[in-house]
Each structure stands twice: as C-alpha cells, then as structure tokens.
Amino acid sequence: GENVEQHPSTLSVQEGDSAVIKCTYSDSASNYFPWYKQELGKRPQLIIDIRSNVGEKKDQRIAVTLNKTAKHFSLHITETQPEDSAVYFCAASGDSGNTGKLIFGQGTTLQVKP
Amino acid sequence: NAGVMQNPRHLVRRRGQEARLRCSPMKGHSHVYWYRQLPEEGLKFMVYLQKENIIDESGMPKERFSAEFPKEGPSILRIQQVVRGDSAAYFCASSPSSGNSPLHFGNGTRLTVT
Numbered sequence: 001g002e003n004v005e006q007h008p009s010t011l012s013v014q015e016g017d018s019a020v021i022k023c024t025y026s027d028s029a030s031n032y033f034p035w036y037k038q039e040l041g042k043r044p045q046l047i048i049d050i051r052s053n054v055g056e057k058k059d060q061r062i063a064v065t066l067n068k069t070a071k072h073f074s075l076h077i078t079e080t081q082p083e084d085s086a087v088y089f090c091a092a093s094g095d096s097g098n099t100g101k102l103i104f105g106q107g108t109t110l111q112v113k114p
Numbered sequence: 115n116a117g118v119m120q121n122p123r124h125l126v127r128r129r130g131q132e133a134r135l136r137c138s139p140m141k142g143h144s145h146v147y148w149y150r151q152l153p154e155e156g157l158k159f160m161v162y163l164q165k166e167n168i169i170d171e172s173g174m175p176k177e178r179f180s181a182e183f184p185k186e187g188p189s190i191l192r193i194q195q196v197v198r199g200d201s202a203a204y205f206c207a208s209s210p211s212s213g214n215s216p217l218h219f220g221n222g223t224r225l226t227v228t
Binding site: 044099 | 145149156157158159162169170205211212216217219221
C-alpha cells in the first residue's frame with residue numbers, strides 16, 4: 001500500500017522567513033496530494049491541494065510543487081506569520097482504486113517566532 | 115451548510131467498557147472515512163464507508179473495532195472492551211465522491227480509557 005514520508009518533523013523559523021516541508025510517496029498510482037493544517041486540539045483543515053496533472057499551484061502565501069517522476073511534493077509558505085504556527089500534514093491518495101482514501105505523513109510542527 | 119458533526123467531543127471509558135462514536139457527514143456527502151490520531155502522531159486511516167456498505171476496512175484492528183453507516187442516521191465507530199491503548203482522537207471525514215476530492219474533517223472525539 002501507499003506510504004508517505006514527511007520531513008522535517010519540526011521546523012522553527014523567524015516571522016517573515018519562508019518555510020518548506022517535503023513529502024515523498026511510494027505508490028506511483030497516487031494522483032491527488034492535499035495539505036492539511038491542524039492547530040492544537042482542533043480538526044485538520046485543508047489549505048491547498050494539487051493533482052498529478054499539475055506541477056505547481058499557488059494560493060497567496062502558500063504554494064505546492066509536485067514532481068511525479070521523483071514521487072515527491074513540497075509545501076512552501078512565504079512571509080510566515082505567528083498564526084501559521086501549527087502542525088502540517090501532507091497526504092496522498094491511497095490507492096489506484098480511487099476510493100478517496102488519503103494516506104497521511106507523520107506531520108511537521110511549524111513554529112513561527114515573532 | 116453544517117460541517118461534519120461528531121459526538122461526543124470527549125468520551126471517558128473504563129477498561130472493558132464499550133465506546134460508540136458518532137459521525138454525521140456534511141449535507142450531500144455520502145462517503146465517510148474514519149481516522150485515528152494518537153498523541154503527537156499523524157492520522158491513521160481506519161475505514162471507508164458508503165451508505166450501508168463498508169468499502170475499505172484495511173486500517174481497522176481485527177478485533178473489537180467495527181463501523182457502520184446505516185441508511186438512516188450517522189456513521190458509528192464502535193470499540194468493544196476498550197483498553198488504554200485505544201485512547202486517541204478519532205476523526206471522521208466526509209466527501210461528496212470517491213475520486214480525489216478533499217476530505218472534510220469533523221472536530222473529532224477524544225477517547226480516554228482509564
């Protein structure tokens with residue numbers, strides 16, 4: 001089955017700096033890659049997603065890149081703010097049977113220091 | 115449009131008791147997914163259901179855990195004879211289709227086994 005690896009597990013940046021989180025996946029049939037943000041004690045919330053027919057997608061300060069050949073994708077946050085502090089999870093669609101199941105990475109705890 | 119509704123938010127059970135967790139998907143969503151999150155860990159897929167059908171239960175423990183999504187009413191995740199290791203946050207998510215759609219998460223049920 002699909003396996004998703006996420007790095008780093010923790011990331012600390014100064015306010016205004018950029019943050020990059022990287023993920024790799026194992027199943028070449030995966031074709032949908034969302035990113036979720038989870039604040040302490042709250043539910044995961046979708047922040048951006050990308051499908052395999054696209055190499056890059058941007059939404060204001062957030063961008064995601066996908067390299068299908070290398071089976072890795074990355075989240076880029078520019079001009080970080082203290083409210084960006086949270087745990088971020090990458091995910092990949094879990095199988096070629098299109099059940100919609102997502103397999104998640106282990107998470108990255110991002111701390112933005114004011 | 116109400117989001118995914120889970121109840122209870124917090125559930126305390128003694129070892130050996132049963133836990134029943136409920137999830138009502140977003141209006142118009144017929145696909146339900148259950149995930150478990152241990153403290154400071156990622157989201158682990160448990161089971162995927164459509165109305166009256168279990169589609170993928172590859173993440174469910176073989177014993178004591180069951181899930182259903184009846185024709186009427188919420189989806190239920192049932193844990194029999196709970197043990198301390200079952201303590202976790204259980205998140206339900208729903209989507210309108212099975213093909214690479216974002217999953218919308220509820221606020222979770224935090225189960226504590228004493």
